[in-house]
Amino acid sequence: MRLVLLGPPGAGKGTQARMLEGQLKAPQIASGDLLRTAVRNRTALGAEAKSYMDKGALVPDELVLKLIEEHLNQRGAQSGFILDGFPRTVAQAEALARMLETRKERLDKVIALIVPNEEIIKRISGRRTCRNCGAMYHVIYDPPRNVDICNDCNGELYQREDDEEDTVRMRLEVYAASTKPLLDHYGRLGLLAQIDGLGRPDDIERRILEAVGLNGTPRTGEAKG
Numbered sequence: 001m002r003l004v005l006l007g008p009p010g011a012g013k014g015t016q017a018r019m020l021e022g023q024l025k026a027p028q029i030a031s032g033d034l035l036r037t038a039v040r041n042r043t044a045l046g047a048e049a050k051s052y053m054d055k056g057a058l059v060p061d062e063l064v065l066k067l068i069e070e071h072l073n074q075r076g077a078q079s080g081f082i083l084d085g086f087p088r089t090v091a092q093a094e095a096l097a098r099m100l101e102t103r104k105e106r107l108d109k110v111i112a113l114i115v116p117n118e119e120i121i122k123r124i125s126g127r128r129t130c131r132n133c134g135a136m137y138h139v140i141y142d143p144p145r146n147v148d149i150c151n152d153c154n155g156e157l158y159q160r161e162d163d164e165e166d167t168v169r170m171r172l173e174v175y176a177a178s179t180k181p182l183l184d185h186y187g188r189l190g191l192l193a194q195i196d197g198l199g200r201p202d203d204i205e206r207r208i209l210e211a212v213g214l215n216g217t218p219r220t221g222e223a224k225g
């Protein structure tokens with residue numbers, strides 16, 4: 001399955017991509033995570049990307065495309081992937097289509113998570129991420145067992161630097177101006193499914209699975225009622 005997850009900042013793309021990896025047997029490729037890793041590792045690409053990310057602006061296409069192409073070429077992504085946070089502009093979508101065409105592949109579905117801005121602010125302000133394994137929590141909706149400690153690996157939980165209020169506002173503006181047009185783009189290509197992103201993560205996962213034709217099989221494997 002070759003899937004794209006679209007949605008504004010905080011819509012739950014990362015949460016759903018991680019949940020869907022096992023169901024779809026396809027790895028998550030998250031452009032934001034790849035960029036943050038490059039920043040942390042102080043690579044040349046990371047140094048260039050950081051100034052854009054700190055402002056909540058988009059990182060230039062050539063940098064992002066380079067990272068994505070590298071990851072699409074990795075063995076795990078040969079038979080499928082879940083793209084999270086990429087593409088983010090029509091130009092990136094066209095570049096992705098070209099990359100896939102040379103591999104004789106195509107996207108199966110594009111899922112757009114629809115979440116109102118007031119909910120996005122609540123989600124982003126409470127988000128905590130594990131520095132070690134990347135697991136995601138929310139101080140109210142999905143708190144860790146011990147404050148600021150990851151349940152999975154005991155790593156330290158932190159708040160992303162670009163989750164500060166002014167930067168989030170900028171990210172929402174950038175989404176509306178540059179990424180939202182992708183809904184029409186993929187709608188015209190007949191690939192788009194718009195999914196209500198409100199509710200429990202399990203319910204949203206079920207809606208996505210239904211949209212990709214997997215009958216909303218729950219993660220636990222229980223039969224759908």
Ligand code: AP5
Pocket residue numbers: 007008009010011012013014015016031032033035052053054056057058059060064084085086087088092123124126127128136137138139141142162171197198199200201204
């Ligand atoms: P990126 O990391 O991609 O950030 P984003 O798109 O703004 O999305 P987020 O990671 O903030 O949110 P999400 O939708 O994954 O939500 P999450 O699951 O975490 O990009 C960061 C920056 O990198 C960009 O600003 C840009 O500078 C650069 N960049 C990245 N890709 C780029 C590209 N392609 N081109 C150019 N630049 C690029 O959930 C959020 C919170 O809500 C969590 O706490 C979670 O626990 C909670 N939550 C999730 N689901 C639910 C639910 N159903 N109910 C209640 N809480 C929930």
